Amino acid sequence: MPDLARTHEVLRRYLNARVPLIVVRSIEPGRVLDSISALAGELRTMAFFEHSRTEGLVEMTSRQSVAEDFSLPGALEHARSTFKARTNANFVFPDVEDIEDESSTSRHMAEMVRLAETRQGSIVLVAAKPVWSGLRRLGMSVTLDLPTVDEMFDTLNGMIDDHRGVVATSWQHDDVRRAAETLVGITEGEAINILATLLTKGSLVPDDVAELSQFKESIFGELAGLERVRLRDGYVIGGLRNLRSWLARKEYAMKADLSDSHLRPPKGVLLVGVPGCGKSLSAKAIAAQWHLPLYRLDMAGILGMYVGQSESRLREALDTADRVAPCVLWIDEIEKALATGGGDAGTSRRLIGQFLFWLQESTSKVFVVATANDVSSLPPELLRKGRFDEMFFVDLPDAQDREEILRLYFSTYLGAEIAPALCGDLVDSTEGFAASDIDAVIHDVAWAMRESGRQAIPGDDELREFFSNVVPYSVTNAEDLAAIRNWGRTRAVPAGTPSSDGIPLASGDRRRVVVL
Known part of the structure; x- marks a missing residue:
């Protein structure tokens, strides 16, 4: 460039x-x-x-x-x-x-x-x-392209040096580098205006780097094909220990200064598996915990009725994602957007090719979180090793995960710790429940308390009754669940605690052959 x-x-x-x-x-x-x-x-x-x-x-x-x-x-x-x-x-x-x-x-x-x-x-x-x-x-x-990271770094560093002694700053080299990477994609004048606005506070601290994304977003206005997802505090993933451990390593890579190496930033992760077990929540939690803006690629807004229109819109959306980087790009139910079919004049195939080319060639710090429920319709090209950094299978939570999820939602909705004896009973009775099933039940308990004006949490028997009235996804969609598990358990790394049936652990060095 x-x-x-x-x-x-x-x-x-x-x-x-x-x-x-x-x-x-x-x-x-x-x-x-x-x-x-x-x-x-x-x-x-x-x-x-x-x-x-x-x-x-x-x-x-x-x-x-x-x-x-x-x-x-x-x-x-x-x-x-x-x-x-x-x-x-x-x-x-x-x-x-x-x-x-x-x-x-x-x-x-x-x-x-x-x-x-x-x-x-x-x-x-x-x-x-x-x-x-x-x-x-x-x-x-x-x-003459927009400023590179190095040029943006020099501009910001020079401006900060000009204000030393006037503005108290604790930014170090890595903080300025992160700020430069955040502001790549805008003009030099726009970057100067943003930093000048930040300097008016009278100080610069490392946490201010996260605020740069908000200023940057205001420059772009309505982003073509991208929807900004507003994040709130409190996004926590229950269970999925294997995925969480893997993401912790990727966070360092997303924030590291790679200018002195040939290493590429992480591309992202493909989450496949059982509905309601935390795939979409993971995208929000990743962005919140990494202090990065979250954008959702709206494929419904991408698809157009005229030949070439969909491809043009996707290209514009992906180019915009590169400009607003670093960010998390969430593609929910990617199989619906990129499913191949014979009735669309080849549009799906062209969209797949265009998306995969961008995923392969983009060097921006755009971390893609793609989720899929109907794994059978995923295009084979998407599953080849090297497209995403890893593909995880999200299964129903096991007993250990259900205990963590129960404690999490009791604290979130009821503001209390669950008693150990009750917790053990509910862990057993929620066998086959998805995380969303447990969430919905405890949420209903909180609403029942609010509607009745009760301050005290219902007794153990009443709480057990709330759970006993739920027919989980594993029962209502047993055939679909079996098909999803048969596909995912042999083709992806488990996102949760691996069971004893030989499913491999995720590893940065492990490589798998995808069977299609």
Whole structure:
């Protein structure tokens, strides 16, 4: 990806080669003009002039006005006279209107380029949009991308150094690096505005880094195909010990500075298994515990009715995810969005290919949490090792997990500890319950207390009755459960405590063959 240093060097070579037209594509004209201004100071044998609506035509090194007419036609007329009178003159025009297509302006500019070529001159166009091909082919082009992490780090570090002694800061190198990674995807000016807003508090502490994501999100407004999920405190995963242990290692990798290595940030995890056992909750808990924003990829909003529309929307959504990184990207029930079928004119296959290409090639810190219930409809391409960092099978909670879940929801909804004897009885009676079943029952108990105005928790017998009235998913959908288990137990790492039937433990070094 071109950065400022490389763009600066390319511009130097184009100018030295006396290329008659240089098109610089960028949404940051200020950074481009700073680079050209620096080159004007270095290339003393050339003259550099810059046009703007507010200052008219000025000489770049002295900033002296050279024409009374501030309009673009006036600046072009002065350029024509200059080219006629001397060689090695350069004119810089940022944000010229009506040059995207063939127009009187673009044709006029093309004539000026031809004149410049006869006099060893150059015209530099700084444009955020494409330039008419008939004009662009008269010269060369270069693109200045948004600041890289290193460039953003230098910008933030310089600004913080300028405020030391005025603003109390405890940010260290790693904090500034995390801030730079958070703000990648926006312009340098936007990053400066965000940090300046943060500095007005009078201090900078490491916890302030998390606030940068909120400022960054406000810049993008409505994100195409992405829905920001508002997080609250208290997201806790009950059970799923194997998954939680694995995620703890990935948190370090997501926050580590990888600039001095060839290591890639984590790609994400695919959670398959029994409905109601914590797959969707895991996405929210990961984002909350890692202090990262959570975005949900809305595939219903991605799918369009016209050929190519769905692919375009998905590309835009994934590009936006890269820009708002670091973040957690949640794709709920991914099999419904990417299921292959013969009645969609190949749209599903193209979406799968586009998503997998992004998953393979993206280097942004976007941690994907994809969940699936109907594992039989998952496309085989999605399951190949290397797509996701790991694939976990989320089964019904075992006795140890059910005890943890019971204690968790008693504390959450009833504000009390469950008695050991009652806990043991409920662990036995909830065999076959999903985590959502246990959640729903204890939630109903809390509502019953509120409706009746009772402060005391119901007695043990009454609590047992609440649970006895529930028919769990394992009973109502026994056939589906058996199919899900038969698929997942041989193809994925168990998310919970492995049973004694030979299901392997998750390991960073373990590799599995997916049987399809």
